[in-house]
Amino acid sequence: MSETATRAGTATARQVVNQLPYRYDLDGLRGIAIAFVVVFHVSVGRVSGGVDVFLLLSGYFFLGSQLRYAAREDASPNPWWPVWRTVRRLYPALLVVLGATAAVALWRVPQMRRVEIIDQFTASLLYFQNWELAAQAADYNVASGTVSPLQHLWSMAVQGQFYLLAIGLAAGVIWARRAGLDLTRWVTPFLLAVTLASFGYSWWMHLVDQPLNYYSTWTRMWQLTLGGLLALHAHRLSIHPRLREWFALVGLAMVLSTGLLLDGASLFPGPAALYPVGGAVLLILGGGRGPVAGWLANRTMRWLGDIAYPLYLWHWPLLILSLVLLERESVSLPLGAAVVASSIILADITHRLVEKPLRQHSRRPLAGEPRAREARAQLRTSRDARARAAGGGALALVLVALLTVQGVWQVRLHNAGGVLLDAAVYPGARALTGAEVPDVRPKPDPELMGSMLSQIWTEDCISRFGDDPRVLPVDNRREDCVFGDPDGTRDVYLVGGSHAEQWVIPLNVLGKEHGFRVVPLVRQSCPTFVEERDGLFEPDCAEFNRQVLDRLDEADPDLVVSTTTRPFIEQGGRVEEVPDSYPTFWEFLAARDIPFVGLRDNPWKTFGDASELSVPLCYLDLEDAYACGLAENEFYQSADPAADYLDGMPNAKAVDTSKWFCVDGHCPAVIGNVHVYRDSNHLSVPYAYSLAPLLWEEIAEFL
Known part of the structure; x- marks a missing residue:
């Protein structure tokens, strides 16, 4: 052809x-x-x-x-x-809907005044909401x-x-x-x-x-x-x-x-x-x-x-x-x-x-058509064209306003996370040992707490879901992931999952004060064990733990700290237990004569089906620290179940932390004018910070 x-x-x-x-x-x-x-x-x-x-x-x-x-x-x-x-x-319809949603959600629905929702407004406006939801690990519910x-x-x-x-x-x-x-x-x-x-x-x-x-x-x-x-x-x-x-x-x-x-x-x-x-x-x-x-x-x-x-x-x-x-x-x-x-x-x-x-409405211009010039001429001669321009301008203001919301929220978050609370007004856990508690509104703002994380998260010192389990973050970040006193002569290793991770906050304070280094070897949803005996934890967790055990065997630290109990929420459980996998790690430490302090877990706030119930969101809704807490026996057994294991091991100690979170049989959402939780089960940064004196009383004998 x-x-x-x-x-x-x-x-x-x-x-x-x-x-x-x-x-x-x-x-x-x-x-x-x-x-x-x-x-x-x-x-x-x-x-x-x-x-x-x-x-x-x-x-x-x-x-x-x-x-x-x-x-x-x-x-x-x-x-x-x-x-x-x-x-x-x-954009026009999207801006109308988002503007109306923001007006209702931000001014009438306190539960929606959360950083992740604010971030989603920006993501929706700029058309990357699918990636924002994926980054937030938000299942389509x-x-x-x-x-x-x-x-x-x-x-x-x-x-x-x-x-x-x-x-x-x-x-x-x-x-x-x-x-x-x-x-x-x-x-x-x-x-x-x-x-x-x-x-x-x-x-x-x-x-x-x-x-x-x-x-x-x-x-x-x-x-x-x-x-x-x-x-x-x-x-x-x-x-x-x-x-x-x-x-x-x-x-x-x-x-x-x-x-x-x-x-x-x-x-x-x-x-x-x-x-x-x-x-x-x-x-x-x-x-x-x-x-x-x-x-x-x-x-x-x-x-x-x-x-x-x-x-x-x-x-x-x-x-x-x-x-x-x-x-x-x-x-x-x-x-x-x-x-x-x-x-x-x-x-x-x-x-x-x-x-x-x-x-x-007009067709797409062909090469050489002066369409922009025609549009400008219409603005001068057509009332409809000017009305459309005015409508577009109004929606542009909505766009700017919605994009500004995230910036304002980020400033609030930065200010809340960067300023230590006045201990005289916000004693937190110190109230449990007799500190005076003035009559003021609790802090920090519950709208912001979900995004106020410890340095382990902000410095990428925790192994996250999807990260290579063969890599310990401390090896990548080195000095950034060593807390406490970097020049200290003694080493405290913090191991386990996110419930162990939160203890880096008081340990960091104590390390600087008493001259020891704090080295975290932690991974999301990954308690430390030698052998997985519960069928709860992922294969990646077992691989990560092999790296942790090798590092502990090599480092021979002065003290290892981790948590000792948890509820079996994966099976609908709401009361703490000692998973069968945990003692395999304690026996590993005992065989090497490595001192261990095991911290009883803090309460988890859940619905009747064991699904998570956010404590800050509850407080935003009810403003009732008692109602947003839980009865002590809803989570805790009558005695620390880990003590039966650890009390008979050399250089091991079971610390009953229940008294740090519960008073007279109830575990409130606020203690000493400080919100205790940042979500349903993790401690807020300020409350964890206030626990430093209580933690030192338990670990001082090892250091």
Whole structure:
């Protein structure tokens, strides 16, 4: 075939692609997909698969339109126009919903005034909410008063990130053609490779880390690029009309039945997501004809498609804030119906008064068109244009205000974490030994405590989930991870998990005062043992412990400190026990004549099913230190169970810390005007600091 014929064929193909009829039935599909998301969130508490369909359609419409434009000979390579058009499409409704949510959450719902929620506002505004939720290790949870009202915006973040990539791909194709290189023929192989690679990655991640798999842009990419491939090639397939009708019918049935058959939060976007996505693919292959397509394209379904985006934005904040404000633990039928109805009404109002007026309605400019000059002229001559500009300016102020909130919160957090409390006014644990307790509000601010961490966390001196268990952080950070007196001649090693880690705060104070070094060898959710006998701890924990044991054997420290009890919350337990794995470590130390101080664990505040109950959030809600505490016998046994083991071992001591947290049979949320906990079971930094004198009385004999 001659070069002229090839060019003619390419031009003809481009013309056909650019003249494809609009698929109104897919607008209806988008609407019903989001409607099912809302209904399942409110009434069933499961993931319906509607978001997976929504992402496929986003790829179909957006990537398809970008590549069809890029195929034009007179296309402009300037990416500003599609970016600006996308901003005007996505941001107005998002800013309205986020502004309203912030107003209610920050001023009427104290439980939502938490640093992680504030961070999520910024992440949602800047379209990285999926990565923020992953960084916060926030599983995709069913509706409750403790769940973030912004949790659902992870999918909008994935979509926004994909839009930028799609714009970049189309601009690259246009620039390459201007440079004499036609990349059009390589777009399909590229998208096919990305789709297969992303799907394979999502399959692997489903087995390795499903929470991250659910949020990741890269595991979700296949759903979007598959939509782009369908936009480019579905119309080319020759399928019998009757078969197309069956495709549409079966596809719709698959989409609608997903939430009844599959739990998407634990399965998608892995192989199981082929079920809802495959149903949407069949509907696309149905060609937009037949009774199913006609039903999806009717006026009501198209209206539902029009309001799908604001409906998705509104429903989850309304649901979560309603549960909190009405103090409900679950969604009743009347409440669910009210949330759905309110979401639909607000979505329709948002679509009519915000989305449509501020959306970019004119077609995308071609190369050389002076569109910016025309826009400036409209501002001078058109009242509607000035009204749109004023509306956009108002929303820009909302954007600035919401972005400012995180900065203000970070300043508050810095100030709270960097100033020691006045011991005369906030004695903390010293109140247990007779210190006077003035009548003042407790500190620090419970809104901030969840993010006030010890230096072990801030200096990366703890091995975290996902870190290489063969590496001890102290070897990487060296001087930064040695606390107390760096020039001290005696060594105290702190080992175990996060409940041992928190004792670095008073040990650091005592080390500086009494001239000993504090070396932490700690890992999240990883108590120290020689042999795992409980079936509770991960293989990575056993590997990490092998490194810890080798280091202790080599270092021969003057003292080792760790915790000795914990509840078996993994099995629904709420009362402390000594796991069978723990004594294997104590025997290891005894065999080497290494002194050991074992600290009885502090209380864990839990619901009846052993799930965590945040003490600071409880106090924000009730402002009652007694009600937000717990009875001593809810957590503690009548005597320290570790003493039976340690009292008979040489150079070992069991320290009963229950008297440091409980008074007259009750363990309150506040002691000595200081909040005791930063979450449901970890000590706040100021309270741990106030424990230094009590801890020294127990370890002084070894040092």
